[in-house]
Amino acid sequence: MEKMGFANVRVITMESLGTDFSFFVVYGASPITIDLREIDVPKLEYPQYSFIEINKMLPEKLGRKAIVLGACIGSDAHTVGIDAIFNMKGYLGDYGLERYSAFQAINLRSQVAIDDLVKKIIDMRADAVLISRVVTQRDEHISELKNFLLALQNAQNVPAHLIRVCGGPRITHQEALELGYDAGFGPGTKPSHVASYLATELVRRLDGKK
Numbered sequence: 001m002e003k004m005g006f007a008n009v010r011v012i013t014m015e016s017l018g019t020d021f022s023f024f025v026v027y028g029a030s031p032i033t034i035d036l037r038e039i040d041v042p043k044l045e046y047p048q049y050s051f052i053e054i055n056k057m058l059p060e061k062l063g064r065k066a067i068v069l070g071a072c073i074g075s076d077a078h079t080v081g082i083d084a085i086f087n088m089k090g091y092l093g094d095y096g097l098e099r100y101s102a103f104q105a106i107n108l109r110s111q112v113a114i115d116d117l118v119k120k121i122i123d124m125r126a127d128a129v130l131i132s133r134v135v136t137q138r139d140e141h142i143s144e145l146k147n148f149l150l151a152l153q154n155a156q157n158v159p160a161h162l163i164r165v166c167g168g169p170r171i172t173h174q175e176a177l178e179l180g181y182d183a184g185f186g187p188g189t190k191p192s193h194v195a196s197y198l199a200t201e202l203v204r205r206l207d208g209k210k
Contacts, residue, residue, distance in 0.1 A: 001028045042174045044183050046197045051095055054199045058102035061203045065104045068097055068198065069120060070130040071112040074144040079110045081167060082132040085191050094190040102199070114144070118151045121158060127206075128163035128198050131181075133171070141168070142179070149180045161205040163198060 001009040006028030013025035049057065058066055070082050086107035090096035097105035106124075108117065121129055131148060133141045145166055152158050166176050167185035176184025183197060 001026055005032070006030055041172070042177070044173045044185075044197065046200045048192070049196045049199055051100065051192065051195075054195050055100055055102045058199055058202065061207050065102060066127045066198065066202050067104045067106075067124055068128045068130065069106050069108060069117070069124065069126045070097075070132065071108040071117050072110040072132045073112050073114055073117060073148055074133070074140075075111060076133055076141075076144075077110040078134045079132070081169065081189075082107060082109070082130065085130065085167075085189070085194055090191045092190065094192050096191045097195060100195060103195070114148050114151050117148070118155050118158070121152070121162065122155060125159055126162060127159065127202055128165065130194070131164075131166040133166060133168045145179050145181075161202075163201050163205075165194070165197075 007030075009026060009028040011024060011026050013023070015023045017023050070086050072079055072082055084091040085096060086098055086105055087096045088099040090099065097103050098107070108120065117129070120126070131145065133145055149164065152162070152164070163183075164181045165183045165185065166179070166181045167189060169187055171184050171186050173184040173186075176182075182201070185194060
């Protein structure tokens with residue numbers, strides 16, 4: 001810690017985690033200051049609609065239910081986030097996509113192969129796909145998120161209007177855009193946030209194309 005530039009370093013806890021592994025809790029003071037006013041964090045801008053408004057707006061504009069698929073791709077088995085967004089109970093009293101009558105929401109859950117997901121998107125003529133991925137060592141999650149987009153690009157008959165969203169505990173909107181996705185959702189996201197964005201973007205892309 002001192003070699004990293006920290007001062008007043010104190011080791012609070014030191015425990016063994018097994019052979020060749022240890023756990024430390026260390027406190028220290030850094031001389032570096034950060035002016036939060038100078039940090040620009042791009043945010044996804046969209047109107048926030050209520051549960052009732054979305055269920056009324058989408059059928060009126062599209063003439064049908066919007067088809068939304070969700071999955072944790074590759075080896076990822078962490079479904080807490082995608083389940084909270086999709087399941088009817090939702091999160092913190094905020095209903096999940098499966099409860100909306102405006103959506104045909106299908107959660108494919110964990111460890112979904114990229115090729116299988118692309119086939120599902122084509123077969124169902126999906127309007128949106130939500131990819132959940134935890135951050136991994138050696139940036140494996142970045143490779144898989146990119147590989148999914150590449151598979152979509154190389155596939156035939158993918159709906160041209162398909163909305164591509166990724167999310168995870170440490171994924172930001174800016175990172176999602178840099179990877180090539182339309183939007184990214186991170187910590188604190190509620191189902192209604194995703195539902196409002198999808199409703200807004202689908203209406204923009206498909207209104208008048210019933």
